[in-house]
Amino acid sequence: MDTAIARPELLLVADAVAREKSIERDEVLEAMEQAIQKAGRAKYGHEKDIRARIDRKTGEVHLSRWTEAVETVENEETQIPIAIARKFKPDIQLGEHLVDPLPPIDFGRIAAQTAKQVIVQRVREYERKRQYEEYKDRVGEIINGTVKRTEYGNLMVDLGRAEALLRRDELIPRESFRNGDRVRAYIYDVREEPRGPQIFLSRTHPNFLAKLFAQEVPEIYDGIIEIKAVARDPGSRAKMAVISRDSSIDPVGACVGMRGSRVQAVVQELQGEKIDIIPWSPQAATFVVNALAPAEVTKVVIDEEAGRVEVVVPDDQLSLAIGRRGQNVRLASQLTRWDIDILTEAEESERRQEEFRRRTGLFVEALDVDDVIAGLLVAEGFNTIEELAFSPPEELAEIEGFDEAVAAELIRRAEAFLARRDAELNEKRVSLGVSDDVAAIAELTPAMLVALGEKGVKTLDDLADLAADELLEIVGKGEMDDETATAWASAIIMTARAHWFADDEEKEQKDA
Incomplete structure (x- = not known):
């Protein structure tokens, strides 16, 4: 039977600490047990397995030494041969412990201070x-x-049961808080670090604006209206795209509220930040037009591969579309996740004319035709000599002013130009030292072979050593999307590596 001493005041202290720190009573008592255990080891020997237990009902403190019964003793302080252990406890099994009660400890000043430190440390860890x-x-x-x-x-912000950090760059510009001020913020990260949990707050995060609207607009809270995207220039201006799942509810009107009451409540919290609420659209062009409001847009051209949108606006709308210091177009770009280029109608017209002249000049030089014929080809949508060379003659003959003879002659001249160009490129390829084995890969054009030669890729081994992205960086991906281009480049590289496997098989056959 353990010797024990009743300490009911321990239970009172544990209850008080548990209430003050908002942690479990058992966790405080466990901390106390570890403190008593540490003091016991200091008295009886640090190598010994000394354990303490506090009775959860009476507060009695039980101190005991635990010794494990083993076949072969490796540590005399914590282990005992099973044969000797059975003299004290006949039914003991391997791995079980002999428990010897120890007299209670009379805490001295140093032991009490050590115990207090252990308890404080453990309570802090639990907290x-x-x-x-x-x-x-x-x-x-x-x-x-x-x-x-x-x-x-x-700012260090007291949350009641924890402390959080609101960094200066997460505050809205020009706003200031003093000690004791109430602050509302968005929890954007919680990390467990050696010095304790770190709670990070923000008032500039886009989701802070979205959550504020969810508090002000019941339709958002209920899921009838969804906030699809938010872009902010904190303290200055923001754009928010919304969509309604109920066709009878106007999402923009619901967010604005009666006489602007709902949006004004959010604006006030954000220090006067102006908020543009726009309808979201699954059509990229429509969404971009909406996002650039209040500017008017006359034309939208989307380049999906590059992730860019070219927007044409009337000359008098340019400054409005761009906004002060580019704010309007920057926020629209963040909101839609498209890179937006803005042109005036005059700039777009001039650029279109320049592109027309460039393409016309290409056909004049390559086909030895006059400006009228070259202009007709460009107007019909022909952009390259290749497109012309591989187009059906009957399709070409349908162009106003052309007949079958003209169509056939144009195709013949286009084919002749490509043949001359390929011959020149092939001659250059040979001079660069690119092997015929590499040139035999059908997917590589003469221009690509020259580009490879200029980068020092001259043999199948050189090509086989490339990664797909390296090959694409040299030869380009043309009009292919990223996934298709990567698959295309990987196939070429595997073709170049084919001779490695063939050599291995031949060697294995010889060895056999």
């Missing part, structure tokens, strides 16, 4: 664990707190 568990699932919420102190412009 940090509780804070992390509580807040790790609250990322994405808006929370209210009180400014506790300021450190180099960063």
